[in-house]
Amino acid sequence: xxxxxxxxxxxxxxxxxxSLSDESLYNEVSPGRNTGVYLLGHLVAITDxxxxxxxxxxAKYPELFxxxxxxxxxxxxxxxxxxxxxxxxxxxxxxxxxxxxxxxSEQFFDRHTSVSEEDFQKEPHRNRLNVIINRTNHMxxxxxxxxxxxxx
Amino acid sequence: xxxxxxxxxxxxxxxxxxSLSDESLYNEVSPGRNTGVYLLGHLVAITDxxxxxxxxxxAKYPELFxxxxxxxxxxxxxxxxxxxxxxxxxxxxxxxxxxxxxxxSEQFFDRHTSVSEEDFQKEPHRNRLNVIINRTNHMxxxxxxxxxxxxx
Numbered sequence: 001x002x003x004x005x006x007x008x009x010x011x012x013x014x015x016x017x018x019s020l021s022d023e024s025l026y027n028e029v030s031p032g033r034n035t036g037v038y039l040l041g042h043l044v045a046i047t048d049x050x051x052x053x054x055x056x057x058x059a060k061y062p063e064l065f066x067x068x069x070x071x072x073x074x075x076x077x078x079x080x081x082x083x084x085x086x087x088x089x090x091x092x093x094x095x096x097x098x099x100x101x102x103x104x105s106e107q108f109f110d111r112h113t114s115v116s117e118e119d120f121q122k123e124p125h126r127n128r129l130n131v132i133i134n135r136t137n138h139m140x141x142x143x144x145x146x147x148x149x150x151x152x
Numbered sequence: 153x154x155x156x157x158x159x160x161x162x163x164x165x166x167x168x169x170x171s172l173s174d175e176s177l178y179n180e181v182s183p184g185r186n187t188g189v190y191l192l193g194h195l196v197a198i199t200d201x202x203x204x205x206x207x208x209x210x211a212k213y214p215e216l217f218x219x220x221x222x223x224x225x226x227x228x229x230x231x232x233x234x235x236x237x238x239x240x241x242x243x244x245x246x247x248x249x250x251x252x253x254x255x256x257s258e259q260f261f262d263r264h265t266s267v268s269e270e271d272f273q274k275e276p277h278r279n280r281l282n283v284i285i286n287r288t289n290h291m292x293x294x295x296x297x298x299x300x301x302x303x304x
Contacts, residue, residue: 133285144294
């Protein structure tokens, strides 16, 4: 169910990105707030980082983490092309989906890689499923903002 | 974990409501979009409706459903007092929390009340846990919008 909720959120977010022109994506979602292109890069970088976090392999675009997650948006600075970011968005979601589909039910309760074996004994909820639940909520939070770019 | 995510989302959303003056809550979250007070009423009504949906009892403020969920916002029309809506927000969350805390693990996998016994046989994921996951995502979606009222 948590994986279904994740996939539904990806689907709905992708529909927003697909419905927006490049020009709309350069707009701020609300005056003085992040642009659509920053949030696109942000969601690509967060989803990409889920690969190592879930023990699925390396991130594919680790260079996006610093400008789109560690740092807040610097307006007016050059960003990757929107067409590239949209392609990355497909790639990171396909890579993750493939791994999620391969996982057996009980493997969702294994620890994620940013918690030590020792801490995991004390906090068994710090598992893969918890990462998926939290990242879905994170995506919905930003989807509620991206929707404001429609009809702009 | 899904219940923890729900409670965290309620906590974070409550922090936003508590940090905003009544005046801020009357603002639109973004130009031409819903006001904070509408979203407050909307989240009260949705959370209240979870009681009958989860088989926990009656909604306490069913009269809020029509103006805050069925109908989109009519700007300029009178709304309940913000102090009342904030009090209702506490009440609906306390009522729900109490019931969630009483539930045994396996009872989260019982059907919710808007699916028939027959359909539930075919679609066993239409259970209480699924309602909680989806309502958490719904709240995060609107929390991403409410945050824009800060520093306004």
